[in-house]
Amino acid sequence: MPARSALLLSLFFWFLPAFTGAMELPLPPNEEVLGLIVFKAALQDPTAALTSWNEADASPCNWAHLHCDPDTGRVTRLALDSLFLSGPLPRGLDRLAALAALSLSNNNLSGPIPPGLSLLPSLRLLDLSRNAFSGRVPQDLALLPSLISLELSSNALSGPLPDSLFSAAACRSLRLLSLAGNRFDGPLPVAALSRCSLLLHLNLSSNRFSGSPGFASSLWSLSRLRVLDLSSNAFAGAVPNGIENLHSLKVLRLNDNRFSGAIPGSVGLCPHLTTLDLSRNSFDGSLPSSMRYLTSLTSLRLSNNQLEGDLPQWLGSLTATRELDLSNNKFTGNLPASLGNLKRLNYLDLSNNRIVGSISDEIAGCTRLTEIHLKENKLNGSIPQGLFSLGLQVLDLSSNALTGAMPAGTTVSATLQFLDLSDNKLSGTIPPEMALFFGLRHLNLSWNGFRSQLPPELGLFRSLSVMDLRNNALYGSIPGNLCESGSLYVLQVDDNFFSGPIPEEIGNCSSLYLLSLSHNYLNGSIPPSISQLKKLEILNLEFNNLSGEIPPQLGALDNLLAVNISHNRLIGRLPPCKMNVPKPLVLDPNAYLPGFASNIPNFAYPAATPVRRRRFLSASSIIAISAALSIVLGVLVVTLLNVTARRRIELPAENGPKSMCSSSTKSGGPAVGRMVAFSAGFSLKTEEFKGGAEALLAKATEIGKGAFGTSYKASSAKDGSIMVVKRLVAANIVQYHEYFDREVRLLGKVMHPNVLPLRGYYWTPQLQLLVTDYAPNGTLHSRLHERDASVPPLSWPERFKIVLGVAKGVAHLHQAFRPPIIHYGLKPNNILLDENGEAKVSDFGLARLLQRLDKHVASERFQSAMGYMAPELACQSLRVNEKCDVYGMGVLMVEVVTGRKPVEYGEEDVVILIDQVRSLLDQCNVVECVDASMGEFPEEEVLPVLKLGLVCTSQIPSSRPSMAEVVQILEVIKAPI
Incomplete structure (x- = not known):
């Protein structure tokens, strides 16, 4: 019109x-x-x-x-x-x-919810969820006399809830209220809320509500409630008794808060309860015996608390349970034999407790089980034969004290995908029947005492991605058919007794990105067929008896990032590698802590079968010297390519206002050149861009440049407020506004005290800008490595506060969203410090947004993150997950403690910080690497943080803790004041 x-x-x-x-x-x-x-x-x-x-x-x-x-x-x-409607909510309705029913959910509507909806006297259902509405909830919503359902979840609404919203008139007919996924804060007006006596569904999750220890007692009067979700808030204190008044309650979620004390005993008096989630709090004590009466319970999640005591036998009376997660607590005693009564159970997680004894054969009676997680306990005895007959998809028994042999004659299982038996005391042979697990993708038998040859039947695996057999007593030759399937990404057989040559068939492992055969007795030459491993990025052959000339074909491996062939009898020169890094990055994939010990802060190595001690000696000097001339030439070429790429990317923006206001024929989207705001305090308007982007993005205002774009300090013409505008480097790559808007809106929903909020964006096909808050104290990198002489160095309390804040922020990205938001580039340059010295994680999720980066941008991204990137991030064929961020977090922790960069280049050597710290730790001299500029420091805090950083940088992702575990450990490490 x-x-x-x-x-x-x-x-x-x-x-x-x-x-x-x-x-x-x-x-x-x-x-x-x-x-x-x-x-x-x-x-x-x-x-x-x-x-x-x-x-x-x-x-x-x-x-x-x-x-x-x-x-x-x-x-x-x-x-x-x-x-895909956007704009403010208009008048006219x-x-x-x-x-009677108004539903505008899952659009791009923004701005405040205007008053006037109360003029709809017949309105019974109002759904404004999954938009970008901001500001306060209009109080005139309380004037809707017939409202039954009010759904405002997944917006950016903020402020405390007024008592008037829950007046007697407003609550007269209300049955459903959902305010989840907003930014509400302050105390919850429970006294007013209790007037809504007809409420059936109350969801206040993922906000910042708080409350005194007895706040919940007023909610217990809502006797008709069927769903109560208070998860992911800041509620604290003990949960009072009285929950038995909710006799119709089916779903109770109190997870991800700060509740403490004992679980109220009256919870077992809610006979219709089907879902109970109290995970990630600070509940302590034992499980109340009244829970045995929850015979309708299908999901029980109590993980990440301080619960203790023996696992009760009455768990077997919860016969309707399908999901049982008691992980990360302090439970003791034996595994109850009554667990075999849970015939509907399909998920069992008792990891990271103190459970002893053997795994009872009765568990094999749970015929619907698909996942069993029992890692990091004190279980002993043998593995029951029946576990491999259950049709499992995941079996994780790692980091226990299991003994005996692998069950022989295992039943054919086409479902098992993940098998981790590492860090136990298993012995005997690897049975050939293992090859019958046709669907297996991840196999980890490392750190045991297996003593046999590798059965050639293992070559029958058709889906295997990871095979980790390190630190055993395996002997004989390496079968040549291990890679016939072509799906293997990681092959590690270090610290065994393999002999004979590296098989020529190794060239068939076309998908390998990590090949580690070190600390064995391999002989002969390096086969030229290794040049066929075009995806190979990490090669470790050190400490063997290899001889002959180094094959020049190694120079054809364009993706090779790390090579260690030291301590052999090889001759010749290492051929130059075509690399997109200034100098070769030499890693030591063997140097990782195999177990994530629970006795923080000591991190003791687990007891295991004696093996040969790993020797620490970097081969970086050899590589740096032999490849020096080619590297200098490579740096010049890469620099010229990067300059050319930047010029090509910047050209569209120089066309001025015309290019900014043109329409995209491909997008099919709305009129371009529109500023979209995610928060009420965002004051930058579209009108400020009418003079062209160059008026805003003046070179004088540039404050930083990274792999994903350049950041500028800007101020609003309206009120002078300061903000940061990031111009994304991927101009002309993100051509579809709908895709860009969907991804950025997800990032805009992230709200956490340690995450820099995204305030809005500006989009045209040629120009994409992200707008965030301005952090006056700069980046963590500048405070550690570019500090002005007038600025005092960071003290240990300041550094620990930063580390803990970063961990909490990243943990929020992983836990609060499904699928989780992965940072992909965690490093000090992306950690900002506000006026109070609080850490703010920035630039999160941009790799997900800009998936189609060209090779020059990808190269610059790798160079900018040198030393922080997890090994699996370098392999595009691997599906990365949260453990990539854990690796970067580990490097960051070590960097903060030492005050040194993760990779330092000398005249003839490359120093890898993680390797050096691990070597000093082995020599009991780790105190020498602590940054002396921060003055006095408590060793009982600093050294455990260093060790935690080394645990997080394990080369095997499954050996790294989760970010939630990192936060929990850091909070334990902090000595009481």
Whole structure:
């Protein structure tokens, strides 16, 4: 509709009531048409979903996305979900006097929720979820007399909830209230909320609500509640008794808060409870015996607390349970034999407790089990034969004290995908029947005492990605058919007794990115077929008896990042490698802590079968010297390519306003050049861009440059507030506004005290900008490595505060979103410090947003993250996960303690910080590497943080802790004041 027509309709709409009142004429019969046209005119509709809305129609009843009462012809339901509508919520809906249901969920609507919805007297259902609404909840919502369901989840609404929102009139008919996934804070008005006596569903999760220890007692009066979700808030203290009053309750989620004390004994008096999630709190004591009466319970999650005592036998009475997660507590005693009664159980996680004894054969009676996690306990005895007959997908028994042999004659299992028996005391042979696990993707038998040859049947694996057999007593030759499937990414057989040559068939391992055969007795030459491993990035052959000339074919491995062939009898020169890094990065993949010990802060190595001690000696000097000339040439070439790439990327922005306001023929999206805001405090407007991007992104305001773009310090023309505008490097790559908007809106929902919030974005096909807050104290990198002489060095309390803050922020990204938001580039340059010295994680999730980076940008990204990137990030064929961020977090912790960069280049050597610290730790001289500039420091805190950093940088992702565990350990390390 032309803009002039829309304006006239708007004016007519506003003056209509006064005009008709003065003339004493009835409202025209098409008042609903007028109201809906005004509503449509103010919206951006990129998919033309509202095309059928025609102002010339006498009635809207044939329009799409609405429904009319067939008797009265009045609009009763308006459902505009998932139509990519954007803009503020327009006026016009108050003309729909009979409207009973309004649903605008999963759009891009922004700004505050305007007052006026209370003028819809018949409204019973209001759903504004999954948008970008901000500001306070309008108090006039309490005036809706017939409202049954109010759904405002997944927005950016903020502030405390007013008591008036839950007046007696407002609560008269309310059955469902969901405010989840917003930014509400302050105490929850429980006294007022308790007036809503008819509530059936209450979801306040993922906000910042707080409350005193007894706050919940007022909620127990809502006796009709079926769902109560208070998860992911800041509630603290003990949960009072009285929950038995919720006799209809089916779902109770209190996870991810700060609750403490004992689990209330009355929880077992809720007979209809099907889901109970109290995980990630500080509950202590034993499990209340009343829980045995929860016979309808299907999901019980109590992980990450301080619960203790023996696992009770009555767990077997919860016969409806399908999911049982008691991991990361202090439970003791034996595994209850009664667990075999849980015939519907499909997920069992008792990891990281203090459970002793053997694994009872009765567990094999749980025939529906698909995942068993029992790692990091004190279990002994043998592995029950029946576990391999259950149709499991995941079996993790690592870091225990299991003995005996692998069960022989195992039943064929096409379902098992993940098998981790590492860090135990298993012995005997690796049975050939292992090859019958056709679907196996991850096999870890490391750190045991297996003594046999590798059965050639292992070559029958068709889906295996990871094979880790390190630190055993395996002998004989390495079978040549291990890689016939072509799916193997990681092959590690270090610290065994393998002999004979490296098989020529190793060239068939076309998917390998990590090949580690070190600390064996291999002889012969390096086979030239290794040049066929085009994806290989890490090669470790050190400490063998290899001889002959180093094959020149190694120079053809373009992706090779790390090579260690030291301590052999090889001759010749190491051929130059075509690398996109200034100098070769030499890693030591064997130097990792195999077990994630629970006796923090000591991190003792687990008891294991005696093996030969690893010797620490970097081969970096050999590589640096032999490849020096080619590296210098490579640096010049890469520099020229990067300069060319930057010029090509910057050209579109130099075209001025015209290029910014052009439309994309590919996107099919809304009019481009629009500023989208995610928060009420965001004051930068679209109008400020009319002079062209160069007016805002002046070179004088540049404050930083990274792999994903350049950051500028900008101020609002309206109020002078300072913000940071990041110009993404991927101009002309993200061509579809809908894709960009969807991904950025997800990042805009991240709200945490240690995460830098995304305030909004600006998009055209040629220019994408992200707007965030400004951190006055700069980056952690500048405070550690570029500090002005007038600025004092960071003290240990300041450094620990930063480390803990970063860990909490990254843990929030991993836990609060499904799928989790992975940072991909955690390093001090991306850690900002606010005026109080609090750490703010920035640039999170950008690798997910800019998936189609060209090779020059990808190369620059790797160079900028040198030393922080987990090995698996370098392999594009691997599916990375949260453990990549854990690796970067480990490097960051070591860097903060030592004050040194992760990779330092000398004249003839490359020093890898992680390797050097690990070597000093082995020599009991680790105190020497602590940064002396921070003055006095408590060794009982500093050294455990260093050791935790080394645990996090394990080369095997499964050996790293989760970020939630990192936070928990850091909080334990902190000595009480």
